[in-house]
Amino acid sequence: MNQPPTRQPLRHAQVLAEKAFSALNHLLHIEAMSGIVLLVAAAVALLWANSPAADSYHALWHAPLSFGVGSYVVSQTLYFWINDALMAIFFLVAAMEIRREIYEGALANLRLSVLPLAAALGGVAVPAALYVAMNGEPVQRQGWAVPTATDIAFAVGVLALLGKSIPSNVRVLLLALAIIDDIVAVLIIAVFYSGGLDYSGLLVAGTGILMVLGLQWIGIGTAYAYVIPGAVLWMGLLKTGAHPALAGVVLGLMTPVLPTRTRERPLDAAMHALSEIRAHHDKASTPEPERVAEPLRQLRHAQREILPPVTRVQIALHPWVAYVVMPLFALANAGVSLNGVDLDMGGSLSVMYGVLLALLLGKPLGVIAASWLVVRLGWCRLPPGVTWQGVCLVGLLAGIGFTMSIFIATLAFEDTNLLSAAKLGVLLASAVAALIGLTWGIFYAKRLRFETGQLAKVTTSD
Secondary structure, three states, X not given: OOOOOOOOOOOHHHHHHHHHHHHXXXXXXXXXXXXXXXXXXXXXXXHHHOOOOHHHHHXXXXXXXXXXXXXXXXXXXXXHHHHHHHHHHHXXXXXXXXXXXXXXXXXXXXXXXXXXXXXXXXXXXXXXXXXXXXXXXXXXXXXOOHHHOOOHHHHHHHHHHOHHHOOHHHXXXXXXXXXXXXXXXXXXXXXXXXXXXXXXXXXXXXXXXXXXHHHHHOOXXXXXXXXXXXXXXXXXXXXXXXXXXXXXXXXXXXXXXXXXXXXXXXXXXXXXXXXXHHHXXXXXXXXXXXXXXXXXXXXXXXXXXXXOHHHHHHHHHHHHHHHHHHHHHHXXXXXXXXXXXXXXXXOHHHHHHHHHHHHHHHHHHHHHHHXXXXXXXXXXXXOOOOOHHHXXXXXXXXXXXXXXXXXXXXXXXXOHHHHXXXXXXXXXHHHHHHHHHHHHHHHHXXXXXXXXXXXXXXXXXX
């Protein structure tokens, strides 16, 4: 017969601490919160870079940070470690999301993926064309890819602010579009912004990939075992001249979508380990550590293997990416000194307006037009609950470029003035797109509630 769980009284301070940590955990899992944190980080960077303490802002990110063992030391600026190393973790989580969606989500089959695929491609082609039309000089044209990206966290965070009145399929469409957008952005970075490749680095990168495949083949499931192969892959890509953060993409797409094979089902193994721990505890209120050490190890192993690696690692890393990596990236990259940007010099004004208009106008036009075309041709249908007003909302929110757009801008422009102008265009466009999308979303949500109320009245009268 099952015994009810025993509950022991706790100290008042411990109860308060539990409630505080529970509230914090709930807060961190609110989708809108990561977007808000990202926005705050960008605002702090802008204010700091344009304050009397602006010199300290630039000095911080250019401060050297060294890592090494013995005589082998790598010294780079803090800016480098954030943009080239920490962003690999961002790409890893994004690639895992892509991997899951391809396996069992909105990209799992052609029929499901036609609409978001067409919308994403339209949202890449039209902004790029609009930017190029406004920037004819070769140096300025380097930024054609800046307005093609959508910031997943920021866009989904703004959508979450609208509450549950927005149909869930609208969120799925936005998420799938942003994921495909990320795939295209990664391909653009790899093909157009990786310079001349040093092919000797491919041997190092290939070694890292072979190490990953070897660990997977022998059934190593712990994520910590893949840190060294991942570092080897990262260093190989850095040596080739490709952007090393792309190592995260390679690792994410290689992460298994099925649980590791085990002799015993993870749930059965967990139950067996718990039974053994219970038996030792029943014999003695404080069991000997060596007797419960092995069951506890088995329990941790079973707990780990219940979820497939692609899901488990993404869940573990997502809070770090959302609340550490991306805010740090925004803090390091969004600090555009307005006094230091000369919009009358070298086509800077054209770059800023090109990015601004491409994100604000080109993105929605591309998304909506491409979606209308594939539906009109009969290649797909709008998902249940999604109207053209919902597609318009997705198009407007897709204009929030932010993280990926700023990242591409840092690769596209060597000229500091052009880079600052591009960043300024991204920041302005993302802020305006968020406000317009939020306003449209409020009216859209009100209309949906009104239509639902009218339908309920008709049903009641019948």
